[in-house]
Amino acid sequence: MAKRPPITNRVRELRERDGLSQAALGQAIGVTRQTVIAIEQGRYSPSLESAFRISRVFHAGIEDVFGWEEE
Amino acid sequence: MSFHEKSAWAMAVILLAGLGWYVRTIAGMSAGMEQLAPPVLPVVIAYIVVIVILSIVGHVLIAVAKPSEADDMMDERDKLIAARAGNVSGVLLGVGVLAALGAYLFTYDGNLLFHAAFLALMVSQIAEYGARIVYYRGGV
Incomplete structure (x- = not known):
C-alpha cells in the first residue's frame, strides 16, 4: 500500500462551500x-498545475487550499 | 470506480484466466509426452486471440454499464498509476527473461526457454494490472 503523502488539503470544504x-x-x-x-x-x-487550477477555481491562494503536515 | 480501474480489474481477471488455461494446457501436453512439451503455435495463437476477444468484450460491457465514463481520457492520476505499474511490470519481465535465459545456459532446453519467457510476459502483464488496482485503491 502506498504511503500517504504528508500533504493536507481543504478541497472538500471549499468545494462544498x-x-x-x-x-x-x-x-x-x-x-x-x-x-x-x-x-x-x-x-x-x-x-x-492541478493544485494551482484548484486554487483558482476557489479564488484562493495555493497555501489556503493545500498544506504540509509535519511528520 | 473509474473506467480505467474497471478496465484494470477486467484485464487482470482475463489474463489470470488465460495464464491458468495456458499452464494447464502445457502441463497436460507435457504429461502425455513425459517431458516438457514444445511450444505449439496454435496454442499460442489461441491464447492471444481469446485474450484479445475477451478484453474487447470486457471493455464493451464496462462501457455499456456506464456510458458517461466510457469516453474518459486518462487524467494525470491515471497516467501516473499506469507509469508506476508499467515499471513494476517491466522489472518483472526483465527478471523473468533473464531467468529464462539463465536456465537455457544450464539446460540448453529451448522449450523451457520459450515457456519461461512467455510465462514471464504473462505474469508481468498480470502484475501490471494488479499494481494498477493497488495504486487505485491504496493511493499513489
Missing part, C-alpha cells in the same frame, strides 16, 4: 471525478 459537485470540479481542472475523490481523501497529491 461553493456548491460544486466533484464532477464539476473535476471538469473545471481537467481530471476525473474519481481523481477529485482521491485528492479529497488524501490518496493522491495533485500535480502543481
Whole structure:
C-alpha cells in the first residue's frame, strides 16, 4: 500500500462551500471525478498545475487550499 | 470506480484466466509426452486471440454499464498509476527473461526457454494490472 503523502488539503470544504459537485470540479481542472475523490481523501497529491487550477477555481491562494503536515 | 480501474480489474481477471488455461494446457501436453512439451503455435495463437476477444468484450460491457465514463481520457492520476505499474511490470519481465535465459545456459532446453519467457510476459502483464488496482485503491 502506498504511503500517504504528508500533504493536507481543504478541497472538500471549499468545494462544498461553493456548491460544486466533484464532477464539476473535476471538469473545471481537467481530471476525473474519481481523481477529485482521491485528492479529497488524501490518496493522491495533485500535480502543481492541478493544485494551482484548484486554487483558482476557489479564488484562493495555493497555501489556503493545500498544506504540509509535519511528520 | 473509474473506467480505467474497471478496465484494470477486467484485464487482470482475463489474463489470470488465460495464464491458468495456458499452464494447464502445457502441463497436460507435457504429461502425455513425459517431458516438457514444445511450444505449439496454435496454442499460442489461441491464447492471444481469446485474450484479445475477451478484453474487447470486457471493455464493451464496462462501457455499456456506464456510458458517461466510457469516453474518459486518462487524467494525470491515471497516467501516473499506469507509469508506476508499467515499471513494476517491466522489472518483472526483465527478471523473468533473464531467468529464462539463465536456465537455457544450464539446460540448453529451448522449450523451457520459450515457456519461461512467455510465462514471464504473462505474469508481468498480470502484475501490471494488479499494481494498477493497488495504486487505485491504496493511493499513489
